[in-house]
Amino acid sequence: MQVRQLFDNQSSTYTYLVWDEASREAAIIDAVIEQVDRDVRLIHQLGLQLRYALETHIHADHITGSGRLREYLGCEIGVHLQAGSECADLELVDGDRVQLGSQHLEVIYTPGHTDTDICLLGDNMVFTGDILLIHGSGRTDFQSGDAARSYDSITGRLFCLPDQTRVYPAHDYNGYTCSTIGEERQFNPRLGGGKSRQEYIRIMESLALDKPKLIDLAVPGNQVCGQNV
Numbered sequence: 605m606q607v608r609q610l611f612d613n614q615s616s617t618y619t620y621l622v623w624d625e626a627s628r629e630a631a632i633i634d635a636v637i638e639q640v641d642r643d644v645r646l647i648h649q650l651g652l653q654l655r656y657a658l659e660t661h662i663h664a665d666h667i668t669g670s671g672r673l674r675e676y677l678g679c680e681i682g683v684h685l686q687a688g689s690e691c692a693d694l695e696l697v698d699g700d701r702v703q704l705g706s707q708h709l710e711v712i713y714t715p716g717h718t719d720t721d722i723c724l725l726g727d728n729m730v731f732t733g734d735i736l737l738i739h740g741s742g743r744t745d746f747q748s749g750d751a752a753r754s755y756d757s758i759t760g761r762l763f764c765l766p767d768q769t770r771v772y773p774a775h776d777y778n779g780y781t782c783s784t785i786g787e788e789r790q791f792n793p794r795l796g797g798g799k800s801r802q803e804y805i806r807i808m809e810s811l812a813l814d815k816p817k818l819i820d821l822a823v824p825g826n827q828v829c830g831q832n833v
Contacts, residue, residue: 605622605623605624605625605704605707605726605727605729606622606623606624606625607620607621607622607726607729607772608620608621608622608646608650609772609781609782610639610642610643610646612636612638612639612666614638614666615636615665615666615775615818616775616776616777617634617636617663617665617666617774617775618634618772618773618774618775618776618781619632619633619634619635619636619639619643620632620633620634620731620772621633621643621646621647621650621652622704622709622726623650623652623704624704624705624706624707626705626706627653627704627705627706628650628651628652628653628705629652629653629655629703629704629705630647630650630652630653630654630655630656630704631654631655631656631657631658631702631704631709632647632654632656632657632658632670632673632679633658633659633660633724633731634658634659634660634663634668634731634733634774635657635668635669635670635673636666636667636668636669637666637667637668637669637672637830638666638669639669640669640672640673640676643669643673644673644676644677647677654673654677654678654679655679655680655704656679656680656681656682656694656702656704657669657670657673657674657679657680657681657682658670658681658682658683658696658702658709658724659681659682659683659684659687659826660721660722660723660724660731660732660733660734660735660774661684661687661717661718661720661721661722661733661734661735662683662687662689662718662720662747662823662826662827663734663774663822663823663826664746664747664816664818664819664822664823665775665816665817665818665819665822666818666822667818667821667822667825667826667830668825668826668829668830669830670829670830671691671828671829671830671831672830672831674693674829680693680694681693681694681829682694682695682696682702683695683696683720684696684697684711684713684720684721684722685697686715686719686720687720687827688827689826689827689828689829690828691827691828691829691831692829696711696722697711697713698711698712698713698722699711702724707726707727708726709724709725709726709731710724710725710726711723711724711725712724712725712730712761712762713757713761714732714733714735714736714757714758714761714762715748715750715753715754715757716735716742716744716749716750716751716752716753716754716755716756716757716758717733717734717735717741717742717743717744717749717754718734718747718748718749719748719750719753720748721733721734721735721742721757723735723736723761723762725765728766728768728769728770729769729770729771729772730762730765730769730770730771730772730785731772731773731774732762732771732772732773732774733773733774734773734774734775735754735757735758735762736758736762736771736773736788736792737773737775737776738771738773738776738778738780738782738783738788739778739780739783739788739791739792739793740792740793740794741754741758741792741794741795741808742754743808743811743813744808745808745809745811745813746815746819747819747823751804751805751808751809752801752805754804754808755795755801755804755805756801758795759795759801762785762788763785763788763789765785766785767784767785767786767789768784768785768786769784769785770782770783770784771783771784771785771787771788794807794808795807
């Protein structure tokens with residue numbers, strides 16, 4: 605499976621374009637509405653057929669470009685069933701497979717940052733959304749967040765993957781681009797090195813973070829796939 609990592613400076617969001625080399629069938633993960641023209645141009649340049657626009661969760665810090673990509677390229681939009689998003693074509697659940705030619709992405713339900721979080725497992729790589737960041741994890745203090753569920757999702761669903769599995773998160777604020785499961789299991793300061801569930805909950809509850817600036821626009825905008833925004 606081929607992967608291209610793209611970045612939006614305003615929201616520090618990573619968007620991923622992944623595809624099967626033989627069939628040229630592609631999916632885009634966590635598209636940003638302001639970057640749709642860039643993404644469409646790249647898809648055309650690479651000679652890809654965009655089959656799916658997938659969301660790792662209902663975002664609070666940017667508006668998705670999935671609705672516009674569907675309008676332009678005819679792809680299907682996929683979100684987790686828990687999102688209750690009537691605009692989605694696919695209501696994904698744990699264990700679903702998104703097929704791209706002979707390759708696929710497997711859906712792993714990982715609630716905790718929100719109750720709509722999924723990770724997408726490909727060939728020796730996992731797209732972790734906001735639930736697991738590079739040397740961090742997604743906040744759990746709003747929008748159905750739950751620190752205990754976050755810990756269980758990360759340690760029980762992600763840290764059981766092979767050490768060499770590459771970790772591609774939805775955001776980074778410190779200049780990192782990629783990590784591995786082995787690195788996060790050992791060095792993640794919030795839950796690596798065998799930290800307990802209670803230690804993680806204490807760390808997450810002690811964070812003093814500002815409310816996301818766009819949350820009041822982004823959450824309802826993403827519930828409608830960024831359409832009419």
